[in-house]
Amino acid sequence: MPVIVPESVESALAALAAFPDATVLAGGTDLMVEVNDGRRSLARVVAVGRVPELADIRVDDATVVIGAATTFARLELDPVARLVPALALAARTVGSPQIRNAATIGGNLATASPAGDALPVLVALGASVEIAGMYGRRLIPIAEFFTGPKRSVLEVGDLVVAVRVPIRRGPQDYLKVGVRNAMVIAVASLAIAVDLDRQRVGIGLGSVGPTALDAPEACSWVAARARWRGDGVEVTDDDVVEFGERVTDAARPIDDHRGTAQYRRHAVGVMARRALRRCTG
Ligand SMILES: Cc1cc2nc3c(=O)[nH]c(=O)nc-3n(C[C@H](O)[C@H](O)[C@H](O)COP(=O)(O)OP(=O)(O)OC[C@H]3O[C@@H](n4cnc5c(N)ncnc54)[C@H](O)[C@@H]3O)c2cc1C
The missing domain is CATH 3.30.390.50 (CO dehydrogenase flavoprotein, C-terminal domain)
Known part of the structure; x- marks a missing residue:
């Protein structure tokens, strides 16, 4: 099976546009379970783990911008643990250390399971999801991102780039x-x-x-x-x-x-x- 490994958001988007049957692969902890269970088959994958922008965490004014390919293991640590402690606490409850080293916040969002551990925190803080697609980038409030169980506003060719989480002073x-x-x-x-x-x-x-x-x-x-x-x-x-x-x-x-x-x-x-x-x- 062809595996495309882009090194920028633009090249990831170009690959998704060129191959509409391609599937985004991040940590694989949801996707590969579905494949192994026979619930999903893959024509080709675009593996986004080596895109630097997706692995970046930066503080932008009063917001932490967390790249979609950030693993839960990283969310447990500074600066997220200091600036968004609830997200670090949620990250610590995800699976095992092995799962947390692979599973990403972007995968948690895109899977859109009502049980995803990052999601209640993002709702409580009124986060926004940054999506890139063939018509450019858009910012979707978390309250509008999910459209049902395991469904979201993501369309074919879309990539979750980051989640923007407001920094709030208080417990x-x-x-x-x-x-x-x-x-x-x-x-x-x-x-x-x-x-x-x-x-x-x-x-x-x-x-x-x-x-x-x-x-x-x-x-x-x-x-x-x-x-x-x-x-x-x-x-x-x-x-x-x-x-x-x-x-x-x-x-x-x-x-x-x-x-x-x-x-x-x-x-x-x-x-x-x-x-x-x-x-x-
Ligand atoms: C043993 C085990 C235990 C688990 N325990 C928990 C738990 O306690 N809590 C919890 O919340 N989850 C748990 N999970 C589920 C899973 O680990 C999480 O949902 C994880 O966040 C998925 O991220 P990933 O990077 O592995 O996604 P992947 O499996 O790579 O992808 C999942 C889906 O998201 C899409 N996708 C991934 N990244 C992007 C992106 N940037 N843009 C667009 N689409 C994208 C993929 O195409 C795929 O459809 C567990 C899974 C396993 C196997």
């Missing part, structure tokens, strides 16, 4: 429930990001809907109830409980082989309360 957390402690796909997950400067709370939910979800009503409710200080935020115990209920209302889970919808709703409520307590005084 963040990522919680994940699985059938065991490690090497597990989320049964339910939740990211929280407190923004002390804008006095906002962001939430992202994983594995409890067709795509990663936000909980805007719960977030604006708790932000209005909270007592904001320059260096922290406080909420009452009653408000923590009500926040858990409101976040649970935002979930749209189904029953599947990993868990029931009822269990997932319960887990989301527990995680929402725990995450808010950890992030507040």
Whole structure:
């Protein structure tokens, strides 16, 4: 099978335009599983791991720009761990060290599984996805990127180039429930990001809907109830409980082989309360 190994975004796009049957290959941790299971066959691949722009992490004003081919192993470290701690926490829960050394954030986005661990964090922080295609580059807000389970706005010939994640001053957390402690796909997950400067709370939910979800009503409710200080935020115990209920209302889970919808709703409520307590005084 032909393997094309471009060394720039432009040459990757040229290869994808020349061969519409080509498939983008990053770490291969989703793609090769599908191939090995016989669910997907490949005519040729464009392996993007050697494109420097896709492996770059840079800070641009108040945004971290993370190249699509950045592995979860790198997301666990500085500067992401310092600037977007929830993303580093989420990265640490992905698969095993071997998987984290290969699996990329661009692959997590393009696979668009509602269980993808990076996705709740990107939703909580209101990240944007930079896509390059035959008509140039476009920036898509994360809320518009997913169109359904394992579906996104990506079209044939498109390449995820980077994800732009706002840097927010304030505590963040990522919680994940699985059938065991490690090497597990989320049964339910939740990211929280407190923004002390804008006095906002962001939430992202994983594995409890067709795509990663936000909980805007719960977030604006708790932000209005909270007592904001320059260096922290406080909420009452009653408000923590009500926040858990409101976040649970935002979930749209189904029953599947990993868990029931009822269990997932319960887990989301527990995680929402725990995450808010950890992030507040
Ligand atoms: C044992 C195991 C454990 C796992 N555990 C977890 C886990 O705990 N949490 C979790 O979230 N995931 C997990 N996964 C799933 C997988 O590791 C992640 O979804 C990973 O982020 C996929 O990235 P990749 O680079 O390997 O993508 P690939 O497999 O290379 O590609 C996946 C899809 O994305 C497309 N693609 C890749 N990069 C781009 C790009 N830049 N532009 C456009 N399209 C692109 C490919 O064409 C393909 O359709 C696990 C997988 C395995 C095998």
